[in-house]
Amino acid sequence: MKIWTYDKCVSVSELVSYELKRPSPLIMKEVCRALGNAAADDSKLLLLSSVGTVFCSGLEPSYLIGRLSTDRRKESSRIAEAVRDFVLAFIHFKKPIVVAINGPALGLGASILPLCDVVWASERAWFQTPCAALHLTPSGCSSYTFPQILGVALANEMLFCGRKLTAQEACSRGLVSQVFWPTTFNQEVMLRVKEMASCNAVVLEESKCLVRSILIPVLEEVNEKECQMLKQLWCSTKGLEALFSYMHSKTTEK
Amino acid sequence: MKIWTYDKCVSVSELVSYELKRPSPLIMKEVCRALGNAAADDSKLLLLSSVGTVFCSGLEPSYLIGRLSTDRRKESSRIAEAVRDFVLAFIHFKKPIVVAINGPALGLGASILPLCDVVWASERAWFQTPCAALHLTPSGCSSYTFPQILGVALANEMLFCGRKLTAQEACSRGLVSQVFWPTTFNQEVMLRVKEMASCNAVVLEESKCLVRSILIPVLEEVNEKECQMLKQLWCSTKGLEALFSYMHSKTTEK
């Protein structure tokens, strides 16, 4: 995932370009810092996109196993707090966030989309939050935002059964607002971002404030609860066992 | 409607098999008791499905007329309380509820779907809540959940105008999460239920808790208000007259 800010003079400046393809607490902290900088600079909006063919693969099970095996109590707190702060940074970001998804968006990479403002996807994108299979509970406020957007039945099918959504399905159900052809995806996105950036910065920020402010306390509460629950699961012996057995099943699948 | 629980060892055990095709206060009470048992046993999730070609036909107008004609005040309280407790049992059920709908789901049978967690339908299913035509106001929390899921315009068209939704329409609007071919419907459902039942029970229950807990006080309040209003209508002379004239129009239609 790349973070760009779109500045006053309608040029794109690359702000951060580390990969969110495999978010770790370290990467998440860097993204928070980048969002902090983008909030303070004179850009009008933020563009999240990815380099390569993957948007975000979610938390790496092998990373989780590695960390939790060393010091379960301490590491579960550390990772849960990193997730919490990462999600909070999106909840509190005041400028519009445009997301351009050109490949698979899994786990946190899919969960945070409803915390962003405009979401465009390439035909090649797809979306999955296989949390239950990974012995995880929902994160990124998806326990609240997914039912709101997708309806409770589809949201739960994604969260409980790991249902994959194609770009077109995600669009027809409201997670994404428009789908573009892969070969012209970047042009289509930049065309629209430029037009959006021609709007007045105050109007963009105040419009976002009107749309979001009423939900912020709810999202903060949901995020807190979700991360508490993750910490509890990671702390438990069963949580670790489930991650091991998931890794094992993935290995034997291959 | 049948209620199954899906137990630890991934086998299906039939729990109750009376018909919810024509729910009466008696049947509704039995379902509450069955849900209570399912909550206490060691199953991971609940599967609601139906035998035959009808999922649920809603409250029977002739039953209502029969009861209300004898003692309007007492019977309107009794039936409204049965509906309230029936709906509350769904609101408070902590394990995931999977619904498999293979035929028409009317009235309460359609209204309670958003209180369940995953909803799959056969191509043969359809959905209708013709409450206004029956001189009834919405029930099953549909006055709250239908606008949330379907948008206010379609929700009201269903509640005020008795608009029928096909399985595909219900799916594209979010009431249902997936539609399957009638001949393979049961296999498709059981395949997915088995996979879901392979997840950890704590993860399933806590995920549901995250998705639902924030809404429970709202749903309780809505259910209370809806049942108060139903009681008031059933208590009134006009309410009874409307039921009679509906029955009459149905008879003359044939």
Place this chain on the structure above:
Amino acid sequence: MKIWTYDKCVSVSELVSYELKRPSPLIMKEVCRALGNAAADDSKLLLLSSVGTVFCSGLEPSYLIGRLSTDRRKESSRIAEAVRDFVLAFIHFKKPIVVAINGPALGLGASILPLCDVVWASERAWFQTPCAALHLTPSGCSSYTFPQILGVALANEMLFCGRKLTAQEACSRGLVSQVFWPTTFNQEVMLRVKEMASCNAVVLEESKCLVRSILIPVLEEVNEKECQMLKQLWCSTKGLEALFSYMHSKTTEK
């Protein structure tokens, strides 16, 4: 836009017939008065439709420029208050409102649709709220209702980028509940309105009350905030400049 009431004896009586195609504070006040009358008469529901090919074009930029150029402070208050009261009249209207849209619905004409109860559109209708381009923030409670109905991504694309929705898109996303062929549009609407008007008035009003009452305090708050923000923008020098430059770009486009 025409306002009709649909009375007890299932005949249509024209109540108001001035054009809401270009709503001004004066027109908005007249609509409020008309809604007040319709609330008090013995009609069961209200039908909003339009004569000609346009449903509503939203606030006229040239009107805004004209008024704001004379006395920015006073006029910005006056217009913002007119919008606030106009929107409040829809929020508080107790009988079901049916809207029949046979052409473009822009700005306020699109924003207020979620405050109405059943929304039918002709294939010729389309929907747009190009507020950011006009240096305006959302109005008509669209900052709350659009994300609820369309999902946050599409809502923001409409509010920030001026995305146009066709009738079919608006229907598949929930803003509209059904689309009809232009040549038979009026018949289809009247057929359904007549059927709806055959329902009991108390049942219709109480059903609407159940669906709406829980949202009224939220909508009142959102409307207040939206109008405060509009007043602030209109009061500012930049706001006026943006309107001028929009007018200019429209003129040079032609």
